[in-house]
Amino acid sequence: MIWVLAATVWVTVAAGVYLTLSRDAFRIVIGLAVLGAAANLLLFGTGRIGSALPAVVPPGQTLLGEAANPLPQALVLTAIVIGFALACISLVLMLRLIRDAGSDDALALRHAEPPADDPVKPPQPRAGCDPDWPPPEAGR
Amino acid sequence: MTALVVTPVLVPLATAALATLASRRPALQTLVSAAGSVAFLACAVALVALAAADQPAQAAFGGWAAPFGIEFRLDRTGSALVLITALMGAASLLFLASDADPGNRHPMLLPLLHGVLAGVGGAFATADLFNLYVWFEVMLICAIGLFAIGGRVDQLDASFKYLVLNLLGTLLLLIAVGAVYAATGHLNYGALAQAAPALPTGLATVVLAALLLAFLVKAGAFPLYAWLPASYHTLPAPVLALFAGLLTKVGVYAVLRTVGDVFAPAPALLMEALGWVAAATMLLGVLGAAYHWDMRRILAFHIVSQIGYILLAIALGGEAGNAATLFYTVHHIVVKANLFLIAAIVWRLTGSYDLRRIGGLYHTRPLLGVLFLVPALSLVGIPPLSGFWAKLLVLQEALAQGRWVWTAVALAVSVLTLYSMMKIWMEAFWKKHPDEHWAPPRDARLAPAWLATGALAAVTLAIGLAPQPLAAYAQAAARSLGGG
Numbered sequence: 001m002i003w004v005l006a007a008t009v010w011v012t013v014a015a016g017v018y019l020t021l022s023r024d025a026f027r028i029v030i031g032l033a034v035l036g037a038a039a040n041l042l043l044f045g046t047g048r049i050g051s052a053l054p055a056v057v058p059p060g061q062t063l064l065g066e067a068a069n070p071l072p073q074a075l076v077l078t079a080i081v082i083g084f085a086l087a088c089i090s091l092v093l094m095l096r097l098i099r100d101a102g103s104d105d106a107l108a109l110r111h112a113e114p115p116a117d118d119p120v121k122p123p124q125p126r127a128g129c130d131p132d133w134p135p136p137e138a139g140r
Numbered sequence: 141m142t143a144l145v146v147t148p149v150l151v152p153l154a155t156a157a158l159a160t161l162a163s164r165r166p167a168l169q170t171l172v173s174a175a176g177s178v179a180f181l182a183c184a185v186a187l188v189a190l191a192a193a194d195q196p197a198q199a200a201f202g203g204w205a206a207p208f209g210i211e212f213r214l215d216r217t218g219s220a221l222v223l224i225t226a227l228m229g230a231a232s233l234l235f236l237a238s239d240a241d242p243g244n245r246h247p248m249l250l251p252l253l254h255g256v257l258a259g260v261g262g263a264f265a266t267a268d269l270f271n272l273y274v275w276f277e278v279m280l281i282c283a284i285g286l287f288a289i290g291g292r293v294d295q296l297d298a299s300f301k302y303l304v305l306n307l308l309g310t311l312l313l314l315i316a317v318g319a320v321y322a323a324t325g326h327l328n329y330g331a332l333a334q335a336a337p338a339l340p341t342g343l344a345t346v347v348l349a350a351l352l353l354a355f356l357v358k359a360g361a362f363p364l365y366a367w368l369p370a371s372y373h374t375l376p377a378p379v380l381a382l383f384a385g386l387l388t389k390v391g392v393y394a395v396l397r398t399v400g401d402v403f404a405p406a407p408a409l410l411m412e413a414l415g416w417v418a419a420a421t422m423l424l425g426v427l428g429a430a431y432h433w434d435m436r437r438i439l440a441f442h443i444v445s446q447i448g449y450i451l452l453a454i455a456l457g458g459e460a461g462n463a464a465t466l467f468y469t470v471h472h473i474v475v476k477a478n479l480f481l482i483a484a485i486v487w488r489l490t491g492s493y494d495l496r497r498i499g500g501l502y503h504t505r506p507l508l509g510v511l512f513l514v515p516a517l518s519l520v521g522i523p524p525l526s527g528f529w530a531k532l533l534v535l536q537e538a539l540a541q542g543r544w545v546w547t548a549v550a551l552a553v554s555v556l557t558l559y560s561m562m563k564i565w566m567e568a569f570w571k572k573h574p575d576e577h578w579a580p581p582r583d584a585r586l587a588p589a590w591l592a593t594g595a596l597a598a599v600t601l602a603i604g605l606a607p608q609p610l611a612a613y614a615q616a617a618a619r620s621l622g623g624g
């Protein structure tokens with residue numbers, strides 16, 4: 001059962017990293033949310049999974065026995081809530097940025113960098129030197 | 141005692157809540173914020189007094205005894221950093237009253253500032269690893285808010301870059317905390333310190349490496365520091381000084397706690413790797429600073445470079461290394477925030493942050509030149525300023541451990557830091573202004589700015605001329621950490 005969880009975390013992290021490295025700015029936000037889900041799954045797996053016993057210490061004993069550990073589940077709840085708030089704020093921020101910048105291309109978001117005519121500027125992507133630049137005209 | 145230990149979180153949080161309630165009336169909001177920062181400063185002084193008397197304020201919440209409850213514990217290290225946090229909060233809020241680059245006065249500016257202070261205070265006060273993650277997230281959300289309320293497209297762009305890379309860092313932190321819990325079954329620092337020696341070395345190395353990587357993203361270490369110079373320069377000056385002074389230092393404090401206290405002695409491979417990361421951070425930070433002409437970008441790269449020094453001190457480890465870490469952190473927070481605030485004063489007087497477009501400040505405002513030289517030369521490490529003692533402590537320990545390459549890199553970085561500070565001096569102060577009809581504006585309301593920067597410069601001079609109290613305190617703090 002733990003291997004199923006491990007494989008799920010693996011797939012989720014792969015999907016999250018793929019999306020976070022995307023050129024479409026909105027997908028970056030989705031990718032971060034997916035990575036958050038992967039982290040939560042991993043945390044969840046640190047308690048015992050697959051157990052159907054109630055998390056009650058049997059009378060006269062001090063150990064939980066074969067039931068699942070409830071502490072990681074509490075940690076996951078906290079992490080879910082925090083991740084939810086961050087996802088909300090990053091979505092709103094992303095939408096505002098796309099609207100104000102006029103582009104959702106992550107390579108075109110260089111407004112915090114020195115302007116293009118500044119002699120001290122980081123290299124901009126250039127036609128003929130970088131693949132996929134300039135971006136295709138209509139659609140994607 | 142119990143009431144005092146929650147004040148690093150409760151006082152700024154209450155101030156933020158009251159400031160939000162008063163958001164329709166700016167004068168009342170400013171008053172509430174000022175009262176809150178004074179209260180925070182008073183509580184921080186009390187906490188340092190308690191810790192220095194060997195009675196660290198501590199409490200386990202909900203009546204659950206450690207290791208099951210979440211514990212707050214303010215030993216010498218944590219309380220010293222809480223005091224510097226309170227000092228920086230007060231200085232930034234005082235500077236906000238001037239008109240040197242305060243940004244637009246958004247109703248949520250002051251609540252979010254106090255939210256950041258609450259997150260930083262909580263991170264310094266907590267003695268629970270998952271709680272540390274929570275405070276990092278509080279800091280992150282309030283920082284994103286402070287970036288975004290300006291509303292300019294470059295600020296939104298900067299906040300996006302800050303968000304993505306720091307969110308990746310916190311997700312890695314969450315995974316690492318989960319791994320620590322899975323490996324040891326504990327989250328409380330005290331319980332982890334007892335359970336850590338039982339871990340097999342390989343597992344400990346992997347788990348600690350993940351934890352350290354997350355903290356190094358937050359601290360702005362090589363190669364994960366790109367978010368810092370890409371985003372910091374878009375902030376208004378008082379917020380920028382607060383961020384520059386505090387946020388990365390929470391990351392290095394977390395590294396210090398991890399390898400210097402809770403999991404000490406850490407695997408030798410990790411300490412070695414941390415030392416090389418520190419050397420690379422120092423070098424690449426200052427090289428980045430040498431390239432730019434915008435004062436804020438230069439100083440942002442210097443943050444990265446100085447973080448390298450602090451990480452070097454942590455990597456050297458032992459009692460001397462940890463004492464050097466605390467001394468350097470305190471010195472650097474004050475100096476770095478002061479430099480950003482002085483850059484804002486220069487902006488107000490000349491109209492630009494770009495060194496190529498300004499000049500002539502030494503003839504028109506010679507005292508500003510002197511005020512700039514105090515933190516600038518302290519950053520370089522010129523005696524008798526505080527940076528000299530800080531670098532001396534670090535390099536003495538590096539030489540004592542036979543680390544010739546790290547010492548050579550640190551000294552070379554000092555020379556490059558001198559070049560960078562002299563570049564600012566020559567371009568902004570010494571040379572003539574490119575426009576021969578320029579004169580400083582007469583209507584600049586800079587009295588709070590002079591007060592804030594003067595106070596911080598006085599702190600730097602005080603530490604420099606009388607380093608013994610701080611050095612003794614740092615050594616006592618290092619003795620009480622587990623790695624001594």
